[in-house]
Amino acid sequence: MAMPPPPPTGMPPMGPMGPMAPMAPMGPMGPMGPPPAADMPGMGTMPVMHAAFFWGHRAQVLFRDWPGDRAGAGMYVLCLLIVLALAALVEALSAASRGVSSRRPAAVLALTGLHAVKMALAYLVMLAVMSFNVGVLLAAVAGHAIGFLLARSAVFRQATPGDAPQNGALIPSEAEPKP
Known part of the structure; x- marks a missing residue:
């Protein structure tokens, strides 16, 4: 089978469907891989991104070069x-918005704003954990636990009259005579 003659100079090569675009140079991973670093102007050294949990104080959490290698640990x-x-x-804001119900527009807007702030902080914590640093994961879990302990549990909350008997008062089941 005879090959068609090459196109005149300045014309793109012709394929079965018309003119073909010039092919980009292939990188080390084939045509779908990233191009070689020399072909990416302005790209300096990229930070190492971990795909598995690791220990160590040399991490990048939330922001570029933070905390990084600055001042050790x-x-x-x-x-x-x-x-x-x-x-x-996040836990404190969640507890603050719990149980509050109002139909007044100002209260509804305040609760909506509180919810938006809570969700933004929750996503920041999630992104911090996605640094795959074990210390950051443990700090996030400890923060949620401490926040729950302080804001939602009854350990530090002042008792209300319905919580427990006061001054030797009888529990309602004991006050009723038994048949």
């Missing part, structure tokens, strides 16, 4: 404390 500990506080705040 001090910035990492600060990062863990911030993640812990964010997770605890």
Whole structure:
């Protein structure tokens, strides 16, 4: 079978469906892989992204180069404390909005704003955990646990009259005479 003659200079090669676009150079992974680094202008060294949990203070959480390698483990500990506080705040905001019901437009708007802030903080905690750093995961879990303990459990809440008998009062089941 005879090959068609090459197109004149300046014309794209012709395929069975018409002119063909010039082919991009293939990277190391074939035509679907990323192009070689030399073909990406402006791209410096990219940070290592972990796909499995790891230990260590050299992590990137939420923001570029934060906490990074700065000042050893001090910035990492600060990062863990911030993640812990964010997770605890999510639980506190969740408890604050619980049980509040009102039909007044101002109250409904306030609850909606509170919910939006709570969800934004919850997503920040989720993104921090997605750094795959075990310390960040433990800080997030501890923050949620501490927030639950402080905001939702009855441990630190002041008792209300319906919670427990006061001053030797009888429990309602004991006050009724038995037949």
